[in-house]
Amino acid sequence: MDRKAITPGELIIEGEDYLPGEGTEKRGKGIYAQKFGLVEETNKLIRIIPLSGTYQPRRGNVVIGKVENINFNGWIIDIGAPENGFLSLMEVPRYVNKDALEEVMEIGDMVVAKIWNMNKRGIDLSIKSRGFGKIDEGMIIRINPNKVPRVIGKEGSMVSLIKDETGCNITVGQNGVIWIQGDTIEKELLAKEAIMFITENCFVSGLTEEVKKWFENKK
Amino acid sequence: MTTIKRPDGRKFDELRKIEAKVGIIPNADGSAMFSFGDTIAIAAVYGPKKMHPQHMQNPEKGTLRCTYNMLSFSVTERARPGQNRRSQEIGKVTEWALSPIVLIDKYPNNVVDVHINIIQANASTRCAGINAAAMALAHAGIPMKGMVSSVSIGKLDKQLVVDLCKKEEDWEEGEGATDIPITFTNEGEITHMQLDGKITQKQLKEAIELGRKACKEIYEIQKKALKDAVDEEK
Amino acid sequence: MNSTQTTPKVTEEKIKKYLNQGKRFDGRKPEEFREIIIETGVSKNAEGSARVKIGKTDVLVGVKMDVATPYADSSNKGNISVGAELLPTSSPRVENGPPKFNSIEIARVVDRGIRESKFIDLEKLCIKEGEKVWNVYIDIYSLNDDGNVLDAAGIGAIAALKTARMPKYNEETGKVLFGEWTNEKVPLSKNMPLSITFYKIGDKIIVDPTLEEEDIIEARVTLGLTKEGVSSMQKGEKESLTIEELNGILDLSENLFSEVFKKIEKYLK
Numbered sequence: 219m220d221r222k223a224i225t226p227g228e229l230i231i232e233g234e235d236y237l238p239g240e241g242t243e244k245r246g247k248g249i250y251a252q253k254f255g256l257v258e259e260t261n262k263l264i265r266i267i268p269l270s271g272t273y274q275p276r277r278g279n280v281v282i283g284k285v286e287n288i289n290f291n292g293w294i295i296d297i298g299a300p301e302n303g304f305l306s307l308m309e310v311p312r313y314v315n316k317d318a319l320e321e322v323m324e325i326g327d328m329v330v331a332k333i334w335n336m337n338k339r340g341i342d343l344s345i346k347s348r349g350f351g352k353i354d355e356g357m358i359i360r361i362n363p364n365k366v367p368r369v370i371g372k373e374g375s376m377v378s379l380i381k382d383e384t385g386c387n388i389t390v391g392q393n394g395v396i397w398i399q400g401d402t403i404e405k406e407l408l409a410k411e412a413i414m415f416i417t418e419n420c421f422v423s424g425l426t427e428e429v430k431k432w433f434e435n436k437k
Numbered sequence: 438m439t440t441i442k443r444p445d446g447r448k449f450d451e452l453r454k455i456e457a458k459v460g461i462i463p464n465a466d467g468s469a470m471f472s473f474g475d476t477i478a479i480a481a482v483y484g485p486k487k488m489h490p491q492h493m494q495n496p497e498k499g500t501l502r503c504t505y506n507m508l509s510f511s512v513t514e515r516a517r518p519g520q521n522r523r524s525q526e527i528g529k530v531t532e533w534a535l536s537p538i539v540l541i542d543k544y545p546n547n548v549v550d551v552h553i554n555i556i557q558a559n560a561s562t563r564c565a566g567i568n569a570a571a572m573a574l575a576h577a578g579i580p581m582k583g584m585v586s587s588v589s590i591g592k593l594d595k596q597l598v599v600d601l602c603k604k605e606e607d608w609e610e611g612e613g614a615t616d617i618p619i620t621f622t623n624e625g626e627i628t629h630m631q632l633d634g635k636i637t638q639k640q641l642k643e644a645i646e647l648g649r650k651a652c653k654e655i656y657e658i659q660k661k662a663l664k665d666a667v668d669e670e671k
Numbered sequence: 672m673n674s675t676q677t678t679p680k681v682t683e684e685k686i687k688k689y690l691n692q693g694k695r696f697d698g699r700k701p702e703e704f705r706e707i708i709i710e711t712g713v714s715k716n717a718e719g720s721a722r723v724k725i726g727k728t729d730v731l732v733g734v735k736m737d738v739a740t741p742y743a744d745s746s747n748k749g750n751i752s753v754g755a756e757l758l759p760t761s762s763p764r765v766e767n768g769p770p771k772f773n774s775i776e777i778a779r780v781v782d783r784g785i786r787e788s789k790f791i792d793l794e795k796l797c798i799k800e801g802e803k804v805w806n807v808y809i810d811i812y813s814l815n816d817d818g819n820v821l822d823a824a825g826i827g828a829i830a831a832l833k834t835a836r837m838p839k840y841n842e843e844t845g846k847v848l849f850g851e852w853t854n855e856k857v858p859l860s861k862n863m864p865l866s867i868t869f870y871k872i873g874d875k876i877i878v879d880p881t882l883e884e885e886d887i888i889e890a891r892v893t894l895g896l897t898k899e900g901v902s903s904m905q906k907g908e909k910e911s912l913t914i915e916e917l918n919g920i921l922d923l924s925e926n927l928f929s930e931v932f933k934k935i936e937k938y939l940k
Binding site: 296298326327328353354355356358360407410 | 675676681684685688689696
């Protein structure tokens with residue numbers, strides 16, 4: 219059952235002690251799929267891993283977005299979700315004068331931020347911690363947000379591998395936007411290619427080995 | 438009653454050759470192609486995303502919005518490009534055919550846009566469009582209770598047939614043609630049905646049953662197309 | 672991926688920096704096209720049709736014909752009408768902006784390329800002078816936009832015309848028998864036109880941009896080219912071109928014409 223492809227409305231499994239997780243629903247004794255994706259079971263909890271679709275924001279996510287607008291007390295950031303994120307000037311590490319918002323970030327700037335709260339009114343962002351803030355240099359690429367877990371790897375192992383092999387700094391936004399910073403454009407493009415390779419071979423088992431081999435061939 | 442010979446030699450309950458594939462439009466959140474013989478439909482899904490214009494936003498739940506468009510050269514006599522009353526009606530009918538299974542209550546103020554284009558037409562275009570749209574919605578990761586499948590059932594003179602082609606749509610002998618496009622969920626509930634022509638209630642019940650059986654076959658093909666997309670990546 | 676966001680500034684700077692070294696992100700040279708794949712006969716009710724893929728850009732073009740009375744000032748000539756639609760299918764930006772091109776411009780640029788090169792022999796499309804001529808309708812649809820829909824449209828139009836067959840026509844009734852075709856091809860000249868668009872980024876000229884590159888172009892020039900030279904030209908976008916830049920484009924255009932021609936000719940048999 220694990221990693222089996224499933225379509226909406228299909229019965230995944232029957233049994234009293236199974237619990238319906240994300241993307242599923244319990245009807246009678248059975249767990250039914252409500253999304254297209256792969257089935258994953260952990261301790262009787264059944265959920266669907268989506269393969270495609272827009273980014274679904276979650277509290278705690280690191281995201282990379284574009285400043286779309288500035289209002290009187292903060293920046294409105296497009297993070298590729300159905301709702302925009304809002305970065306209040308209170309969530310910036312230093313004091314910002316209400317009249318000087320543009321000096322910190324302008325419309326069109328890219329920014330790395332964390333979703334610290336989500337409620338009916340919207341998505342609240344913060345750039346208070348280290349490593350967050352406006353992006354001044356490097357390269358931005360976009361991938362299918364559903365493939366982000368593969369690019370990051372178990373406990374960050376995949377993205378560390380890319381960092382080591384290319385010498386680049388890589389920040390992966392959960393919303394599928396990735397920031398690459400390297401000494402040279404060639405190194406940045408190598409990291410970009412590696413990431414593309416991973417997204418095109420998402421389901422290959424032993425992907426880490428394949429990526430290592432890929433880097434070897436590139437040398 | 439003499440049985441009618443179908444112009445392409447099919448049995449009365451035989452579907453045309455079906456081709457179904459997902460992921461054909463890289464930019465879309467979800468996309469699919471579905472064909473009944475020479476009728477080819479492409480659907481692309483974008484969303485959920487903010488609904489524009491703002492005044493059309495529904496603060497209580499998400500909106501499903503479908504457009505249906507026939508390419509000018511999809512038919513033998515060129516169709517003037519752009520929306521007309523027929524395409525608007527089919528867009529609306531498609532929305533109704535899909536709405537019962539699309540779960541977008543948790544996306545207030547958002548819209549899921551479905552764009553259907555008919556590349557080549559040989560009747561049953563709205564059914565091909567609905568089938569492509571259902572696959573594209575699933576491919577886009579939109580939460581759905583299940584899938585829907587659509588087919589046209591026809592009556593040629595007094596004979597019921599499954600999956601009308603253009604020659605059958607234009608049937609003139611005897612009682613002429615009655616055209617019944619119908620859409621079922623995978624659980625067998627009807628989400629869409631239209632009828633043009635003349636038929637007794639008894640035969641209509643038979644037609645509906647034929648539709649249910651045909652849609653079961655179509656559902657298997659739609660499922661396979663989605664699952665094949667996963668295997669392609671493996 | 673399928674964002675309404677345009678290319679970010681940091682990436683824009685990288686693209687320009689790399690171009691200054693004569694390089695592009697996908698390894699192409701500035702004057703190099705992506706792979707072009709053409710499938711003809713993709714829409715059977717059309718007189719001719721072609722689906723052109725340049726990289727991930729995907730454009731569908733169809734040719735339909737009809738018979739009508741000619742215009743008074745060209746009573747012995749048939750007519751061409753080109754239409755284009757950027758389908759919302761092809762990009763989230765078609766409906767939600769920011770807008771890039773407008774379909775009318777695509778139609779007019781392709782129209783100009785075909786008309787001025789006299790590719791279609793309009794006089795041979797005359798059935799009876801002053802009374803009945805053939806009209807050729809070329810309709811362009813974008814299915815997926817990853818940059819340079821403009822050139823894909825032009826190539827599609829040529830491929831669709833080259834592989835099109837004339838519909839059957841009943842001389843007595845003066846009506847076209849739609850859905851029935853002869854084996855006759857559309858009367859075309861041997862002088863096949865190719866529309867190639869040159870795009871300016873910073874002070875460098877490239878061809879066939881990806882969407883990422885197309886977002887940051889400052890000016891563009893579409894040349895309608897044939898073996899014999901230039902038959903049409905259109906400059907677009909906000910910035911200006913120097914004479915040197917234009918001359919550079921003209922120099923590039925001859926080789927580019929042959930190269931792109933070579934890439935597509937196998938599909939046009």
